[in-house]
Amino acid sequence: MSDKGLKVLIVEDSASDAFLLEQALSGGRSWRFETLRAERLSDALEALRREAFDVVLLDLTLPDSRGLESFARLRREAPALPVVILSSNADERLALQAVQAGAQDYLMKGQVHGPDVLARSVRHAIERRRADLSRDEALSIASHEIKTPLTGLLLELQGIRREADAGSVLRSRAERGLAEGRALEQLVDELLDIGRLAAGRLVLDRRLLDLAALVREVVRSRLETEIRVAADNPVVGRWDPLRLRQVLVNLLSNAVKYGGGKPVDVEVSGPDGLALLRVRDRGIGISPEFLHRVFLPFERDVHAGGDGLGLGLYIARSIVEAHGGSIAVESRRDAGSIFTVRLPKGEAA
Amino acid sequence: MKRILVVDDHPAILSGLRSVLEPRYAVATALNAFQALRLLESEDFDLVLVDLLMPGLDGVGFVRAAEDRRIGIPVLLMSASRNVAVHAKGVRVAGVVRKPFDLDELEATIERVLGSLPA
Numbered sequence: 369m370s371d372k373g374l375k376v377l378i379v380e381d382s383a384s385d386a387f388l389l390e391q392a393l394s395g396g397r398s399w400r401f402e403t404l405r406a407e408r409l410s411d412a413l414e415a416l417r418r419e420a421f422d423v424v425l426l427d428l429t430l431p432d433s434r435g436l437e438s439f440a441r442l443r444r445e446a447p448a449l450p451v452v453i454l455s456s457n458a459d460e461r462l463a464l465q466a467v468q469a470g471a472q473d474y475l476m477k478g479q480v481h482g483p484d485v486l487a488r489s490v491r492h493a494i495e496r497r498r499a500d501l502s503r504d505e506a507l508s509i510a511s512h513e514i515k516t517p518l519t520g521l522l523l524e525l526q527g528i529r530r531e532a533d534a535g536s537v538l539r540s541r542a543e544r545g546l547a548e549g550r551a552l553e554q555l556v557d558e559l560l561d562i563g564r565l566a567a568g569r570l571v572l573d574r575r576l577l578d579l580a581a582l583v584r585e586v587v588r589s590r591l592e593t594e595i596r597v598a599a600d601n602p603v604v605g606r607w608d609p610l611r612l613r614q615v616l617v618n619l620l621s622n623a624v625k626y627g628g629g630k631p632v633d634v635e636v637s638g639p640d641g642l643a644l645l646r647v648r649d650r651g652i653g654i655s656p657e658f659l660h661r662v663f664l665p666f667e668r669d670v671h672a673g674g675d676g677l678g679l680g681l682y683i684a685r686s687i688v689e690a691h692g693g694s695i696a697v698e699s700r701r702d703a704g705s706i707f708t709v710r711l712p713k714g715e716a717a
Numbered sequence: 718m719k720r721i722l723v724v725d726d727h728p729a730i731l732s733g734l735r736s737v738l739e740p741r742y743a744v745a746t747a748l749n750a751f752q753a754l755r756l757l758e759s760e761d762f763d764l765v766l767v768d769l770l771m772p773g774l775d776g777v778g779f780v781r782a783a784e785d786r787r788i789g790i791p792v793l794l795m796s797a798s799r800n801v802a803v804h805a806k807g808v809r810v811a812g813v814v815r816k817p818f819d820l821d822e823l824e825a826t827i828e829r830v831l832g833s834l835p836a
Binding site (some may be wrong): 516 | 727729730733734736737754797799816817819820
């Protein structure tokens with residue numbers, strides 16, 4: 369915060385709406401605000417590169433960007449910055465989705481002229497973002513610290529397994545210990561990822577990659593259920609191989625886990641500049657009341673016997689979105705689920 | 718017997734790696750990059766395993782310092798991070814080993830690097 373007060377970036381194409389907001393901010397008694405207005409998202413992104421702001425007020429419908437994409441691009445440009453969505457009655461649902469995707473708050477336009485309503489929301493958004501970031505930082509530090517003794521532990525257990533005679537009780541106890549340790553490692557990795565993702569610190573290592581080949585490779589290593597692959601050849605783009613593998617593994621693990629033992633279908637195609645990945649199972653499906661929450665962090669479908677931290681699909685979504693893509697789900701009770709990933713091919717297209 | 722120098726700031730990792738590698742290689746250890754550089758100047762090794770994240774001089778800094786001192790030796794970076802490729806950009810290493818280790822994979826990587834050395 370500067371001496372002049374809090375710096376607010378107002379991203380709003382309607383001059384009259386922006387005027388009302390500026391007025392509402394200047395009328396408050398408790399805090400002082402300095403505002404800058406951007407009419408287009410590109411102007412806003414440029415302003416963020418030029419100077420630092422304390423908070424952004426964002427209208428989702430702009431001349432050069434619409435919907436959640438506006439929020440996603442803003443967050444990518446300035447990961448730590450608190451964002452308050454400006455919503456009209458017509459798109460309140462969209463505003464709520466933006467909050468679920470990580471925006472700090474949303475306000476209904478036309479209801480912000482109460483003396484301190486807007487100022488309070490802005491202050492609240494700033495504090496909330498700060499709390500989120502320190503939680504994510506703590507998660508990140510904690511998981512990293514856990515990894516060191518875990519590395520030592522797994523090393524010792526592998527040593528014991530090696531020295532123990534084949535078929536001995538000691539060998540099988542070492543095996544069991546190792547399996548538990550690997551499970552712990554996976555949980556820690558997920559926590560580490562969530563800290564990184566929420567703080568907007570996911571760094572992509574993009575390489576030229578054939579998605580069809582990656583799918584075949586990941587599927588080959590899963591033997592527990594029949595997984596059928598239908599793939600165009602090849603589907604090439606510039607993506608992060610390790611991260612895309614993670615998306616695949618998460619989607620396939622779910623399909624197998626909730627697939628009721630029936631075959632799983634994976635389809636890869638590459639129409640135009642897009643790669644399309646579809647994973648379909650024929651299992652129990654996702655309960656309707658849970659369906660809209662599947663991509664949120666720490667959510668599990670308890671009715672379906674979900675276990676773990678409930679981070680797999682959240683991580684998958686975040687990785688796909690970091691690549692500029694999208695992920696969607698359709699599901700019917702007892703008929704199964706279809707997850708569809710759309711990925712822009714990047715410069716390789 | 719080939720000689721390997723293992724560099725990590727955690728003693729438990731050093732002793733763990735020593736006990737699994739020792740039957741096949743001669744293993745020396747160092748708790749930080751400076752200690753490792755001193756050892757490399759006085760003794761001959763065939764390979765260095767070095768942790769990426771260490772206080773003081775980290776793994777990438779170690780590789781740079783070794784290059785500055787014209788110590789030509791293959792280096793394997795060890796890291797718990799999955800973004801090693803991003804961190805290690807700009808320095809030349811013989812490979813990257815993920816922590817926690819998969820012992821078979823670790824040994825295969827070591828063998829690959831040692832095997833490609835001139836006899």
